[in-house]
Amino acid sequence: MPRILETSERAQIDLLKTRWYKNNYEKVKQEVKNVSTKFGFKVNGEDDNYGEISFSSKTFLMTVKIYQLTAIETSVDIFIECLKFLELGKNSKLIEEFYKELNKVL
Numbered sequence: 001m002p003r004i005l006e007t008s009e010r011a012q013i014d015l016l017k018t019r020w021y022k023n024n025y026e027k028v029k030q031e032v033k034n035v036s037t038k039f040g041f042k043v044n045g046e047d048d049n050y051g052e053i054s055f056s057s058k059t060f061l062m063t064v065k066i067y068q069l070t071a072i073e074t075s076v077d078i079f080i081e082c083l084k085f086l087e088l089g090k091n092s093k094l095i096e097e098f099y100k101e102l103n104k105v106l
Helices: 025-038 090-105
Strands: 004-006 019-021 042-047 052-056 060-070 073-082
Touching (some): 025 090, 073 090
Antiparallel strands (some): 004 073, 019 073, 042 052, 052 060, 060 073
């Protein structure tokens, strides 16, 4: 498995497809931060102009891109990099678990 993995609208694998939520940008942003904290990430930086939040942990770097299409339609994409030499599927597992938690609250 690759050490870098990202989600997108055109991904061939369902796990790596962009997720859409019926919430506004601020609500999605707050829940992304809450879920990230729950997973042990700390916020490195936020840029509301680009809709990006960067996070880090001991073994991962993660950037979450939030894009609001309409007043109640917002997408979330994840870019994640494993800092360890052997990734062993941890990136895809983390993306899957992250989206599961977001789905619960959004």
